[in-house]
Amino acid sequence: MSKVLIKGNEAVAEAAIRSGCRYYFGYPITPQTEIAEYMAKKMPTVGGLCLQAESEVAAINMVYGAAASGVRVMTSSSSPGISLKSEGVSYIVGCDLPCVILNVQRGGPGLGGIQPSQSDYYQATKALGHGDMQLFVLAPSSVQEMAQLTADAFGIADKYRMPVLILADGALGQMMEPVDFDALKFTPEPKKPWATNGHGGKRKKNIITSLFLKPEELEANVLERAEKYKIVTENEIRYxxxxxxxxxxxxxxxxxxxxxxxxxxxxxxxxxxxxxxxxxxxxxxxxxxxxxxxxxxxxxxxxxxxxxxxxxxxxxxxxxxxxxxxxxxxxxxxxxxxxxxxxxxxxxxxxxx
Amino acid sequence: MTNKIILAGFGGQGILFLGKKLATAGMDKDMNVTWLPSYGPEQRGGTCNCSVILSDTDISSPIIGSPDTLVAFNIQSYEKFMPRIVTGGKLFADSTLIDKHPERNDIDSYFIPATAIANDLGTPKLVNVVMLGYLIKNTDFFDRDYIRGVLTDSLPASKAALREANGRAFDAGYGYGE
The missing domain is CATH 3.40.50.920 (Rossmann fold)
Known part of the structure; x- marks a missing residue:
């Protein structure tokens, strides 16, 4: 039960790997770049993949693809980079795919600054993307919680097939505190029969899309998701x-x-x-x-x-x-x-x- | 009891390392600790600092407005942070690089030519470890043998020469002025 002194960013990365996340796609931005650095070092040693994409937009679309294939996947960024990801996030919601997104907030608007901020609260909780959508948003307040909520995020994302956003800030990302990784609780990855991971001619093909041209079909799709949000609200509030x-x-x-x-x-x-x-x-x-x-x-x-x-x-x-x-x-x-x-x-x- | 320590100087002087040793030593004693580096568009040779809090109660913010202990390794850091030390606080400064003395009589000042001592020992990179020894001598943060162990144990046993050099630098700082 020994504790390690570790940065919030690194604690998220380690907890993600321990949660079975084997795919990380990102693009560097202060104050969260240690996550990509940690993933780049660690992912190859566990048979995973860490890829620095050509942009935040590319990274979130790689997450979209990986999530559709049924694997545990995450991306991380800081405020301006999260804005760039918003289109992809909306598509992921529209396809009901599980993934974990971390925002280590810095001051805005625009390029703003690089010091801690919580000014993306509206974006995170109201509209991190277009359309009738919500995310599941977790807010850690210590480095130990950065790790635990990351582990929880993968479980919640899989359970409800929705993206989970961890809303942190530059202070939590950059500071070191003792973390007891042995104390973390993990949720095993469920079977994902909906995944588009190759059917080998043995089952019906799965289709994952957010495109519904018929109004009644789209309405039914949105209503079904709204029912899910109701269940989430009933069961998952934490404080x-x-x-x-x-x-x-x-x-x-x-x-x-x-x-x-x-x-x-x-x-x-x-x-x-x-x-x-x-x-x-x-x-x-x-x-x-x-x-x-x-x-x-x-x-x-x-x-x-x-x-x-x-x-x-x-x-x-x-x-x-x-x-x-x-x-x-x-x-x-x-x-x-x-x-x-x-x-x-x-x-x-x-x-x- | 809460100790709020700012360590500051140039990049390359081992300031972040020194802060981590203090934080690790506190963690291993089951204290609450935070370590926060300055971060920004840093460049080689630029200034660098970190904030370390050691406490037996919850730590609210890792950011330190007014330190009770400042460890300054260059004149810029001295000028920036010295005025912020709380009344009754302590200033530790490398007198090889800082040729000023504070015009404050409400703080205790401890000057040590840490850079010169490290150079004389033939280990110029261990200026931070010399300072650690001097800091431990003049504060009640940690017991001498305990933190000396934290320091040397963090180096692999295969690097006996490095352990020995660190121990020597620590002892030189600890024994300074005796």
Whole structure:
């Protein structure tokens, strides 16, 4: 049970390989290039393939092809590169194919910067591609969780035949923390009778396509997928509830900012302010039912994000405007300190009295 | 107890390595640790730094605004980070390359000609290990024998000469000023 000191990016790569992922397609971009570097070293030693494509667009289409053939496959990039992949992601959704995509976010828009950010929340949870589509979005907040959620992502992707996006950030990708790989739990790869991997004349051919020219056929296809999203929402919401049950002020925060917010909650509690942290681990499906319930007991909500206020709108929808929801964040690559968050908590707390 | 350490200097001075040794030593003692490098459009000979946090409680952010310990290996790093050291904090500086002294009396300053010592030992690349010895001597981060073991054990047994050179550099730093 020995721990290793490892970067978040490398932890994702190692966990992917241990999950049975044998195909990685990518294109370098800061701050996630260590993944390709790690894959390039390790994949050949396990009989896998790491390929540096000519572009992000090529890489996601290689993922599309590999996923259609029924293997565990992943790609990774950072914000601008993820935008380039969006067309391919939509096709993969339209074909109901499983794969894992990692976004180690950096500041935007445009080329933006290379420091940590959570400004792709909207893109990840609302529309990483055209069409009536959703992704399954996981948000790790430690390097150990980067590894575990990668392992989980492959299981979820296979179970529901949908792409799973891991939404990390530059800090989580670049930092080293101890990881216990022996503690990881893996989901065995299921049989994939739908895969287009050669029928040898022994079974009916499988067809994988996202093209449905007849409106009624496309509608049926989209409705069927919407049913799947309903099941996913019912069964797969994940979150961490840290001292929310008696909290007057509930902070909602994911990823790296959730850690900072947790420290602020502890400091607030030490001052006699009843604060709590609700950390969504799945951003899509969003833990709206949990927040809706907390609106019965909490007096106010505060969303802390590394952007100009994106998840805050999901929090507002979840609490149905029954309680005030405010926002605090930094953007462009800077992180707030726990003192900054504490100041916001104190401000809200003063307003409550 | 939480220690927030910034190590900074030129690329090639073994700064990231030094930070990793501290973080690994903390991990093996079951502490919570984070190690975060500066990353950017870096170039050879450019500046380089990393932030190491050692703590017995959860670490919220791996980013350090105000370090309680700064280990500076060049004048640029000294000028950038020295003013940010918390009151009561410690400055470690390579006096071979840094010819300034802080005009602050609220921090403790430790100067060692680490580059000169490493050169005299015939192992100029081990300037970081000389500094590690001096750092361990003047902080309560880790026990001397423990971290010396972490350092030498991380080198393969087949490279006995390298182990020996690292041990010697560490001891030179640890014994400096005695």
């Amino acid at each position: 961490e509830n840290y001292m929310c049950d008696d909290a007057d002020i509930v902070i909602v925060s994911f990823g790296i900012t959730a850690r900072i917010s947790k420290a602020a909650v502890n400091e607030a509690r030490a001052r006699g302010i009843k604060a709590g942290l609700l950390r969504p681990i799945t951003l899509s499906p969003f833990p709206a039912p949990v927040l809706r319930k907390l609106a019965d007991t909490a007096s106010a909500f505060l969303s802390v994000e590394l952007n100009m206020g994106q998840m805050v709108n999901d929090v507002k929808l979840a609490v149905e405007c029954r309680k005030p929801v405010s926002f605090f964040g930094r953007t462009g690559g800077s992180l707030p300190s726990s003192d900054d968050v504490l100041e916001q908590i104190i401000k809200i707390s003063g307003g409550l009295k």
